[in-house]
Amino acid sequence: MSDEREVLDVLTTNARESTADIAAQTGLDEAAVEEAIASLERRGVVHGYQAVVDWDRVEEERVRAIVELNVELDRETGYEEIADRIAKFPAVEALHLVSGDYDFAAEVAGASMQDVSGFVSEQVAPIPEITQTVTHYVMETYKDGGVRFGDRDEDDRLSVSP
Incomplete structure (x- = not known):
């Protein structure tokens, strides 16, 4: 897997990760992570960073x-x-x-x-x-941007058993 792909995998999971955290997760050094992110942004692979909102x-x-x-x-x-x-x-x-x-x-x-x-x-x-x-x-x-939303109101219907 390429360095850029590894960085993309981390960014798509959590775009708020610091370059130090991304480096630790991918085994790359921080300079390589920063260059990969800059290259991805420059080439239009990464278009922005957004919060996933429920x-x-x-x-x-x-x-x-x-x-x-x-x-x-x-x-x-x-x-x-x-x-x-x-x-x-x-x-x-x-x-x-x-x-x-x-x-x-x-x-x-x-x-x-x-x-x-x-x-x-x-x-x-x-x-x-x-x-x-x-x-x-x-x-x-129930799920958006790859993030599953949890903690919905519990189903308070009574279970019925035969």
Whole structure:
């Protein structure tokens, strides 16, 4: 495994690790870790560092949805161009070209269900190449960014035994 890959493995688990801690975990020296991180950032392999947030524990309401999008391409327009237009919206947290019944899967966030549905109907659906949208609201998140969320409210239903 390359030095950069080892550093990436540690960063994807916990991006707050110090270079000294990453060096200890990988067996590299700190200078090699710093150079690997700088190289990964410079080449656009690492685009940023973010906290993984359990939004269900935040008091302010925040609604997330997965929006499936079908598009119809023409000779002048490709997936990249459509993706560039959709990805520019701040409400779009992630956008993926996918296989299957739909072309794109967008992760969208808003203050309410009305906010998300308004965004989809007023901003996304009118894009000429988009032929269909299907919105799935996220009801509960159990794992995000590779992190499993625990300590949910205990199931207080009584167990029934025959």
